[in-house]
Amino acid sequence: MARTKATRSDSVNLPEAAELERLKISPEVAWYMLSRGMVLPDCPPLIQTPSPGEAPGAVFDPARVDKVIQSFNLLRHTQGQWAGRPLKPDPWQVAYVLAPVFGWVYWDTDADAYVRVVRELYVDIPRKNGKSTLSGGIAIYLTCADGEQGGQVVAAATNERQAGFVFAPIKHLAEKAPALKGRVLPLKKKIVHPRSGSYFECVASVADAQHGANLHGAIIDELHIHKDPELVETIETGTGSRTQPLIVIITTADSGKRESIYDRKRGRVEQLARRVFTAHTVYGVVWAAEKADDPHDEATWRKANPGYGISPTRAYMRARSDEAKQSPADMAKFQRLHLGLRTKQETKFLLLDKWDDNAGMVDEAKLKGRDAYGGLDLASTSDLCALCWLFPNDADGTLDAVFRFWTPEDNLKALDKRTAGAASKWVREGFLVATPGNVADYDWITEQIKRDRDFFKVRSIGYDPWNASQMTNTLVAERAPMVKVRQGFATMSPVLKEIQRLTLQGTPEVPVLRHGGNPVTRWCVDNLAVAMDPAGNVKPDKANSGDKIDGVSALATAMAEVVARPPKRKSAYSDEDEIMVV
Template sequence: MTTRETPSTEANPRSGDPRKRAAAKVLDPIRDLKLSPEVHAYLVDRGIPLPDCPPAVKTPEPRDVAGAAFDFERVDKVLAAFKALTHVSGRWAGKPLNPDPWQVAYIIAPTFGWVRWDDEAEGYVRIIRDLYVDVPRKNGKSTISSGIALYMACADGEQGAQVVTAATGKEQAKFVFSPIKTLAEKAPALKGRVKAYAEKVIHLRSASTIIPVSSVADAQHGANIHCSIVDELHVHKTPDLVETIETGRGSRTQPLSVIITTADSGKPGTIYDRKRRYIDRLAAGTIRDEHTYGVVWAADKNDPPFAVSTMRKANPGYGISPSAAYLKAEAKKAANDPAALAAFQRLHLGLRTKQTARYIDLATWRANAGDPINEADLAGRMAYGGLDLASTSDLTALCWLLPRDDDGFDALWRMWVPEDALADLNTRTAGEAMVWLGRGWLRTTPGNVTDYAYVRQSMNEDADLFDVQSVAFDRWNASQLTIDLTDDGFQMVKLGQGFASMSAPLKECKRLLMTGQKSGVPMVRHGGNDVMTWMTDNLAVATDAAGNVKPDKANAADKIDGWSAFVNAMSEAMAGTAPKKSAYEDTGLRVV
């Protein structure tokens, strides 16, 4: 690899930032600024000031991937390519386009610096293939996306690279493409090397192109994409265009898909919501994907919206772009017009204004993990069960709650998925489902539907180990399995899944978990069950006018069957010991 001169911070028109850097006050830049040791070392070695604006959300860098290495020269090369471009308007017109320290530290260096050997390519390739940047308006999104697009077409060493800029309509696509075209036309270093047309930029030596696309048909035409830039993801009403672009890069050895967006209002189920939650899960550690990297800048919901400290936190370019005066003016408008407040919070503070808060925080859940559970140590203990049969082609979950003398519980889950549905679940969980299977958190049954014979056998084996009192299940999901289990001697309890039946046990689950976090003694010891950690992150809760709650599968991010089973089991545990006779002897199954 050829070493290029590192752009001088003195030449950066933004380096004269009048703000007093908070970095000098930070005791641990790796912890407090969320920098990896490798990126921190790069910044120090190259004389780039440490940023003072860590993102609210940052996914792990792929530093633990087998064979991973951080290549300083790769980052140098990208920065040199940016430096070859020049600002085309405003007070910096004609000056080199040097990325700000925060853009280097959190976007460029992690994305382009991490590499590993690839036998097929016979060389080192980038590890990160999907970059997600979520930042409020006026923080230089178009500048950095334009620089990346031109680098990927003109300097990445890829012959015939196809770079696309994607938006939801032709005019918006041209709007995204226009800064790229202008930079290509005005950069002295690209003179004679590129041809810029109304809807295409061509790098002559490599025959690489940059074009705008606004439809699936556009994206599919000759699709062999090396890089894509998706602008303002939240305005995409369907996932079709984004998914078509991402599936059109299979023949490239180190493709890169870039999403640079502002926040949406919090509407569930959209392509923005799916991508954003994926990044949140990666950052929380509930799933792993070394090929995806993302950063999100946003204020906290409880931050005073018009405070300078809040605007600094959400806007990494504060004081430069956007200017302090601009944000102050926008804040004043929002303060004087309550109807404008939500727009200000979303566009300038990065807040998803209508998003429902997580019912159980992951920190609370993890604080109750306790020591790993050895089931043999639980032999003979009283147990209450909750069964969620769901669909025969989907997850089935069983929860056992075993009361302790301190009013807490030890909790076990059994979860089954049809073998034919495992691949889809594995895809949705970024490969974690196969890990869960190997660790015993998840089990499979043959075919494309859950074979309840496996569930029945497992429950009978558990009944030989525990003193099972009763098992609650959704009364609308009664099946032959529940009849068979009753014949086996289980007391099966039909439980309604509405607010009246679900609210008290769900609230008790939350109370115990929060008590465990506060006291340091796990009150629902789950042993760090990975599937339940994922489902806790997915959990959505519906609330009625009286403040009653229940699990809400319709609006959950993904599966929450384990939580439904948990709440069912808690209902029985709260009811206490039930008579141990067949539920059919008198009045049939007990109904709640």
């Protein structure tokens, strides 16, 4: 079987190197497409990892790509105006997905054969760009045509209902293809290829994924709805005995949530694209607009949607754009689903980038003996507890913030699931204390407060009387300066708006609310949602926040004490120039 490192001398006139670089297409892939009579697409992804051809010993095998495309052509569209027609991959699908993934191979001495370079494919693309059809075609190819004996190919779903949505289109592809009649056996929950003994099925739990645990391929659809990384990680570890397994992640953008499995995978692709590190087995492409682009400009639609004009159609995008003009919520949805921007649908009160601008450096040793105002959030006895100390600087109107967090040791695994493993890292780095047992150990918190009282000049410690516990009663009995701080609109609105004002005012060069970049607090800030009353007052909304916001609640309670302190000069914490939700 011929293999090549294609060049301009291969009887095909390739575009200039600068043009290929602009298109983000390697010379080998361009040569392949032009030699097969295909046009080169002019819709490069916004983000793309380096070509798999950079892997040591990599060579391009055009016959392998031919085989994949021929397999696609044997399938038939099952819906819409193309129903019954051959599933012919679009040029952008060949240039940016199929040819790079299936064409690049290297000699594996253990397998005594050429095998694929790419083991993990990541495609991040807006809706209506043929995502399901592309993943379905790859799934059937891996099951029926990849030459793997006894291959197990799975699609990961978050529950049985989603499993049906994922499995049904792929089953229809197998059922409607005349060339597969008698060659595959579509069952209720499985597609079997008797000749090779391979099969395709959906899994919706770790137990399902572990069954057999000898995976040749996997399709992970809509990664952003996988709140728990465990199923995805189980699938990834189940391919160890295969010579050229392929994990395929095809997803739309998420809402910008941090410390999730989507955030981790997307972040890795972005780092690979910037060449922060190298992983030749991972290949990823992301189509999206840029934040500065006009969301209602047709050029932006084309930029973010490689299938623009066919799917999605111009009329479809125009209609979605017109909807987005009517409300901020529809605009956020349009930007995320159809422009690939990681934009939260809910209105953000604290902007994460502005929070990061205020990180600065906080040295606890230099805060010894300084006036400190505390905020305590005990929350659930089996989850996260938080304490924030604020240190006003009357000379320049800035604040330093020190945060302390605790969680029961038995809760750490659950917290890891919700943070894509970050919680254990926070414990190792000292940002989170895991206390023994399965409930909050208030003795630990009490002892830390006592140590802090000896180190700082603690003026007051605010706490929510609704969550008052024996611990707060003990501290009151020991004459700690405990102050009840109600969590309603009247108390919380002024302090949240003050926190918002300070973070918006700060810059990386001159932070105003210095917090040292505490990662647990950052997670809480990103989770924060606020409730608003008819008068425009706000308060933290734990029920509708993305996850725990205890760090923000502790900060707000401490800020209430700072705002209430007797002024020593003209207050830096006045209610002037209130800033509304942005």
